[in-house]
Amino acid sequence: MNKLACVTLDMELDYGDPEKRIRLLEDPEFFERYISIINKYNAKVTMFTVTSLFEKFGDKFNGLATRIPLEFSVHSHAHDPHNACSLDEVRASREAYKKFTGAEPPGYRAPIGRIDKQGLGHLLDHGFGYDASVYPSIRPGEFGYFNLHMPNVPFRVTRKDGKSLVEFPFTAIEKVRIVFALSYAKLLGWGIYSMLLKVFGLPDSTLLLSHPHDFYFASIPNNAIKGLERMALSRNSSRAFDYFENMLKTLKEQGFEFVFVSELYQQTRNSNLQEFAWEEWK
Numbered sequence: 042m043n044k045l046a047c048v049t050l051d052m053e054l055d056y057g058d059p060e061k062r063i064r065l066l067e068d069p070e071f072f073e074r075y076i077s078i079i080n081k082y083n084a085k086v087t088m089f090t091v092t093s094l095f096e097k098f099g100d101k102f103n104g105l106a107t108r109i110p111l112e113f114s115v116h117s118h119a120h121d122p123h124n125a126c127s128l129d130e131v132r133a134s135r136e137a138y139k140k141f142t143g144a145e146p147p148g149y150r151a152p153i154g155r156i157d158k159q160g161l162g163h164l165l166d167h168g169f170g171y172d173a174s175v176y177p178s179i180r181p182g183e184f185g186y187f188n189l190h191m192p193n194v195p196f197r198v199t200r201k202d203g204k205s206l207v208e209f210p211f212t213a214i215e216k217v218r219i220v221f222a223l224s225y226a227k228l229l230g231w232g233i234y235s236m237l238l239k240v241f242g243l244p245d246s247t248l249l250l251s252h253p254h255d256f257y258f259a260s261i262p263n264n265a266i267k268g269l270e271r272m273a274l275s276r277n278s279s280r281a282f283d284y285f286e287n288m289l290k291t292l293k294e295q296g297f298e299f300v301f302v303s304e305l306y307q308q309t310r311n312s313n314l315q316e317f318a319w320e321e322w323k
Contacts, residue, residue: 046297057266065253089116092137125151126160158322200319222250227277
């Protein structure tokens, strides 16, 4: 299989913002710069969208779709990490997606990667083709995880009733398992991050993670996020667009072709993927 890369944007309200805005869509400078970078590298964007936002921001989402190659997917309905993949969340997100797009949602991404066995079961029951929620890495804290046992490449979740879906984990840099995400590039700085990319590389199926706030977090006024988390998210905030462009440029230089996640799914759904039994999911 060719080397395929998916640029993913988790479309949600700006993190910690009391005004509940999405400045990437509202600020002309941010909006145009994002568009220019995507089009410069002929990239495609899969926008995992919090579906409760379709009603308020639908026109802006469609406006973005007229400027860049863009597809919608689901990022839960309410973006509540305490209720990331419940039956109500899966049902509500599916219905909101269908109402906005007129089609069935192809995939799901749980907030902060908080997918579990029950959530996967709900996705299987409601016909989702793929999930993109598993972090094959380590993160401390309240919503942390320790998933070094998980593959860093697509795999299949199967159930005894014959239903299955493809899991697209959040891609990590090989060996070191640092997530391939704009937030991590900002945290480490491009010098260190680019060295890790050069030395260890990426798998042939790669998903790049970003959020709107990653591009301008430090400039969000009266942000409710404080302490070490704010320091980490603010690091290199003024260089975020440059880092994002560097990441796309690196993918191009390494021979990746940009595709939608739905296209990656079509190319991998019948492949000989490693399988995980839903009944044994932990």
